[in-house]
Amino acid sequence: MSGRSLAVLTGCVAFVIGLGALIEPATAYKDGETREATTHQLMEGLVAPQCGALKKALDAEETDWDAIALHAALINECGYILMADKRCPDGDWADGAKALQTYSAALLEKVEDEDLDGAKTAFGELTSNGCAVCHKAHKSDD
Secondary structure (H helix, E strand, C coil): CCHHHHHHHHHHHHHHHHHHHHCCCCCCCCCCCCCCCCHHHHHHHHHHHHHHHHHHHHHCCCCCHHHHHHHHHHHHHHHHHCCHHHCCCCHHHHHHHHHHHHHHHHHHHHHHCCCHHHHHHHHHHHHHHHHHHHHHHHCCCC
8 A cells, every 4th residue: 555545544534533523422421531430330330239229228128227328328429420530521410410419418318317218208319310310311222
């Protein structure tokens, strides 16, 4: 391949890559800039398991306040992690992450009072104002 052909090919590849960056789907989320964990990995490995475990603990026949507090505290931390490292692409994302922080903190207050109904209400607010807001804007149906 001649030098000119290689230059043309390289230019075409660069152009296509550039176009791909410009036409990124509006529902795409942004991974962090410097950390290794992708947003998908954080959701699948941290947020979803904690949310599921929290729901299970809230619905258990015997209330395990320590387990509820553990899962709520980790979800609270997720609200901060999802905003860190320039991951936040828009206001929906920021609102959802803030809701994780706010409603998990409210849930932890209910744990202190051993108020199961209040904890369940806070969990419902967390999922409807946190999870649902972000998923509606950013989660593809893939």
